[in-house]
Amino acid sequence: MPELPELEALAEGLTAEIAGRRVERAVAWSPATLRTAEPPLEALAGGEVRAVRRRGKLMLVEAGDLVLVMHLMSSGRLGLTTPPKGRPPRTAGIGLVLDDGRELRLRELSTRRRASASLVPVTGLEHHPQLARLGPEPMGLTAPEWRERLTAPPGVLQNALREGRRVAGVGRCYASEIMWAARLPPLARTDRLPDDAWERLAAAADQVLGAALDRARERITTNLPDREQRLTYVHGHFGEPCLRCGTSLARVGFSEYELVYCPACQTGGRMYADRRMSRLLR
Numbered sequence: 651m652p653e654l655p656e657l658e659a660l661a662e663g664l665t666a667e668i669a670g671r672r673v674e675r676a677v678a679w680s681p682a683t684l685r686t687a688e689p690p691l692e693a694l695a696g697g698e699v700r701a702v703r704r705r706g707k708l709m710l711v712e713a714g715d716l717v718l719v720m721h722l723m724s725s726g727r728l729g730l731t732t733p734p735k736g737r738p739p740r741t742a743g744i745g746l747v748l749d750d751g752r753e754l755r756l757r758e759l760s761t762r763r764r765a766s767a768s769l770v771p772v773t774g775l776e777h778h779p780q781l782a783r784l785g786p787e788p789m790g791l792t793a794p795e796w797r798e799r800l801t802a803p804p805g806v807l808q809n810a811l812r813e814g815r816r817v818a819g820v821g822r823c824y825a826s827e828i829m830w831a832a833r834l835p836p837l838a839r840t841d842r843l844p845d846d847a848w849e850r851l852a853a854a855a856d857q858v859l860g861a862a863l864d865r866a867r868e869r870i871t872t873n874l875p876d877r878e879q880r881l882t883y884v885h886g887h888f889g890e891p892c893l894r895c896g897t898s899l900a901r902v903g904f905s906e907y908e909l910v911y912c913p914a915c916q917t918g919g920r921m922y923a924d925r926r927m928s929r930l931l932r
């Protein structure tokens with residue numbers, strides 16, 4: 651799933667490329683992707699693109715006095731394409747055809763089609779339900795702010811980090827990277843973390859997300875790649891040596907994903923039981 655660094659780089663690249671372009675027409679190739687009925691998507695036609703912005707994991711295309719708000723979920727992709735004539739591929743979700751013939755297209759790589767879009771007037775945008783419930787952006791948050799966001803109410807660290815209402819924009823990949831960089835135990839309750847955990851978390855979040863954003867800017871301009879190529883230290887590296895201490899990285903499986911961590915740096919030697927098994931046994 652694209653997260654803050656990839657989406658931020660994409661927003662910057664798209665704004666540089668299409669700001670000032672006029673929308674010629676807007677098409678819901680997959681009508682179910684659009685979750686709002688009023689105003690109709692065609693109302694975007696004639697509007698000038700002002701900017702493409704990111705907030706949390708939402709992408710916002712501002713055109714005329716409307717904003718198209720998109721949540722890509724795990725397999726949605728957004729990017730500029732020069733479409734050939736004829737029927738678009740089945741992956742096409744929503745398209746904004748620009749006055750230079752190119753199309754800003756939301757694609758959906760999975761048949762489960764969970765990516766969504768809604769069209770809202772720019773006035774009152776802050777009341778959009780998906781935007782209104784988002785917590786602050788993670789970069790630049792102070793240690794006390796992190797503590798407040800993640801402990802009120804308390805939760806399991808690796809879940810709390812990914813809950814957009816607490817802090818917006820972090821998903822599985824960068825949550826794992828941040829916890830490893832901060833040497834924090836992924837399954838600890840947030841209200842039982844030591845006092846110095848929050849300074850480490852604040853520093854790790856800035857460092858991990860900042861470095862990832864720098865790298866994303868090098869490879870993402872006007873399209874998200876189908877398969878993400880991120881440089882990670884733990885995410886996706888089960889069984890490989892920890893680059894800090896050399897211990898074999900461990901994993902804990904959940905029903906839809908697995909989380910990789912260093913049992914020496916992060917959990918004080920403790921190995922987590924597989925959560926898929928304990929669920930079946932319960």
Ligand SMILES: [Zn+2]
Binds near residue numbers: 894912
């Ligand atoms: Zn380690």
